[in-house]
Amino acid sequence: MADNILQGRKILLGVSGSIAAYKAATLVRLLVKAGAQVKVIMTPAAEAFITPLTLATLSKNEVMVQISNHNSWNNHVELGRWADVMLIAPASANTIAKMANGLCDNLLLAAYLSATCPVMFAPAMDEDMWHHPATRSNVDKLLSYGHQQIPVATGELASGLFGEGRMAEPEDIVKWLEQHFIAATANKPLSGKTAIVTAGPTIEHIDPVRYITNHSSGKMGIAIANALADAGAAVKLVLGPTNQSTTHPGVTTFAVQTAQEMFDQVTSLYPQANLVVAAAAVADYRPANIADKKIKKGQAQLHIDLEKTPDILRYLGEHKAHQLLIGFSLETDNEKEYALKKLKDKNLDMIVMNSLADAGAGFNYDTNKVTLFSKNGDGRSLPLKSKLEVARDIVSAIIDLQHA
Incomplete structure (x- = not known):
């Protein structure tokens, strides 16, 4: 500086x-x-x-x-x-x-x-x-x-x-x-571009006390938001409930809780965006009915009917105009197969694949190990790195896509 x-x-x-x-x-x-x-x-x-x-x-x-x-x-x-x-x-x-x-x-x-x-x-x-x-x-x-x-x-x-x-x-x-x-x-490669980044988990309410969520910390998405801002983009970070945050002046944070709230926020920002990096761990299902009062302990078993949440990436892929769309695929098995299927089915320009089977990768770690797949299926595997370094690699790949 x-x-x-x-x-x-x-x-x-x-x-x-x-x-x-x-x-x-x-x-x-x-x-x-x-x-x-x-x-x-x-x-x-x-x-x-x-x-x-x-x-x-x-x-x-x-x-x-x-x-x-x-x-x-x-x-x-x-x-x-x-x-x-x-x-x-x-x-x-x-x-x-x-x-x-x-x-x-x-x-x-x-x-x-x-x-x-x-x-x-x-x-x-x-x-x-x-x-x-x-x-x-x-x-x-x-x-x-x-x-x-x-x-x-x-x-x-x-x-x-x-x-x-x-x-x-x-x-x-x-x-x-x-x-x-x-x-x-500064003369930065993404100056003048608006980027949306989703990060963190979502929570889906069962009753006023309980909810369904996952282990996402939001660290990877926040690192990407910061790296995009460093590259000159005006970043809109749509962040699920987490204790992580950013103070980067190039990043504006929109706090959400549920998958529906994240969907609504992202889709409202989408028309003006040049690129989207969907790094959030969005819940795939939510309770079909939310109890208005705390569910009391009673029966030996409790059955909760679940329904699908809005598929944010699919919607963005179906409504893509000028935007670059980058998704994440966190898997436990058949990683490449599932990642490439998601890349194609959701009309993505790039997908970032990582596996919970890799030591030091996944939720809550400060490191990550990813493979970047482009639209034609070509992959580039990166070694275990800090999430900040991984974020910079992802942004570098995005810059390359901008000029492709």
């Missing part, structure tokens, strides 16, 4: 009303130290947490709060066009809601609606607010606009609780900005 990647970059920092606003002082100091030009807009509510004078001193620019004062008018259109990036940190639940719905009752929001540059936001709120369906919907809207969300951290919250919702630390936000500008300036 270039030491001066932020040198001369113009950052418009929006600070909203959150206790995390105190971190804006450190963030501004770090950005200025890295050579960035920083202008700060505060919402009126943010003044209760940190003074404009503090941020003006650190940024060496006047801090703007009101659209106008007694002497001048702060031109929000000019501010929106001045910046290379608009960063809202902290982004409170209130400000996120207003951004998502186009409300414009302060200077920060006026500048946001006028911004012609990339927009990033670093949420900050209590855990219950962060997980509220309204907040999730608003965040999803901002992501659909092409904005980048800097992931929230887990830790002690202002309420005294411990959980998700903390604003990312200033040092991590600076890294996001650095990665953004590296990706924007």
